[in-house]
Amino acid sequence: MTLHLEKPFDSLWSTPFDAAIAQQGEIYRSKEGRRTLQFEAQGQSYFLKLHQGIGWGEIIKNLVQLRLPILGARNEWLAIEHLKSVDVGTMTAAAYGERGCNPAKQLSFIVTEDLIDTISLEDYCKDWVTSPPDTKLKVRLIKKVAEMSGKMHGSGMNHRDFYLCHFLLDETIAADSDEWPKLHIIDLHRAQIRAKVPYRWQVKDLAGLYYSALDIGLSKEDVALFLGSYSLDLDKKCRQQIERKAMKLYLKDHGRAAVLPK
Structure with a gap:
């Protein structure tokens, strides 16, 4: 299991995975095991991307089409950290979590600050x-x-x-x-x-x-x-x-x- 929480989620989310699953907000996407929504916490706007596993069928379909399946939030987390390390403007991650070894059922999430204005x-x-x-x-x-x-x-x-x-x-x-x-x-x-x-x-x-x-x-x-x-x-x-x-x-x-x- 991997977990990284910044303020305010380090205090708001005592059980982060349950909180991410239960989080309500304006849904922007809900497809193929991934849900993206906008919500507010302590007066600030955030985006949550929740990955709940895409299943072996979707994984195999992607591989047959010579496409790498997106299994979870790790890609985005690593990409944000990478761009920041080379001084390229991007999003700011406020929370990230991943658990489970089965790639078809892996649960993960990432919360990023809303880039308002x-x-x-x-x-x-x-x-x-x-x-x-x-x-x-x-x-x-x-x-x-x-x-x-x-x-x-x-x-x-x-x-x-x-x-x-x-x-x-x-x-x-x-x-x-x-x-x-x-x-x-x-x-x-x-x-x-x-x-x-x-x-x-x-x-x-x-x-x-x-x-x-x-x-x-x-x-x-x-x-x-x-x-x-x-x-x-x-x-x-x-x-x-x-x-x-x-x-x-x-x-x-x-x-x-x-x-x-x-």
């Missing part, structure tokens, strides 16, 4: 085509996303759901402040951590990010700025694979070809 980059950038942002601010934001991406990949972690919607921008910090932009990478339950990110997973992450940015009016100069700020070398073949994969994702989701940056 934030907006996803998907929403923040969605009107850039019709209402272009200030050039200096756009440059700072692109460089920040690239730097965070490079740090994450350079440290051995890949996200597996790497899209603009999983970057949250802190709206409490003024755009003319030296601290802007402050970003948090979220939705880490599928993340993988190794000594080095395999080439194909690096391509997958960057293709997902590029795909999610194809409709916000980026220019070739913006793309070049990202590549120059990413900190890891991407050769011509790699860049071509990222573009092809992004275009393929776009065609699949939108039923039409994307217009590449000009």
Whole structure:
């Protein structure tokens, strides 16, 4: 059994696993043995992800499809700790627990602080085509996303759901402040951590990010700025694979070809 409780849960949850199971709140997801809900404790908002086992059938189905099944909250816990260790903005975990050896029935949970007063980059950038942002601010934001991406990949972690919607921008910090932009990478339950990110997973992450940015009016100069700020070398073949994969994702989701940056 593994258990880690920060305030206020170290005093509120005398029996943490029972408390996590019984916790009530606004449910965001309830599927495949995982429940995600928002709740309040001592006036602060939190998110709980509760994993109660996905069963052998779901595990085998994932393996047959050559997908690694998500068995519990450990992935997210480790990913949060990893990103913090390399100074990449992410969530803050307030509680984590895991018990049971049977992977099909393992019980685990993670509680994270709600990132209030934030907006996803998907929403923040969605009107850039019709209402272009200030050039200096756009440059700072692109460089920040690239730097965070490079740090994450350079440290051995890949996200597996790497899209603009999983970057949250802190709206409490003024755009003319030296601290802007402050970003948090979220939705880490599928993340993988190794000594080095395999080439194909690096391509997958960057293709997902590029795909999610194809409709916000980026220019070739913006793309070049990202590549120059990413900190890891991407050769011509790699860049071509990222573009092809992004275009393929776009065609699949939108039923039409994307217009590449000009």
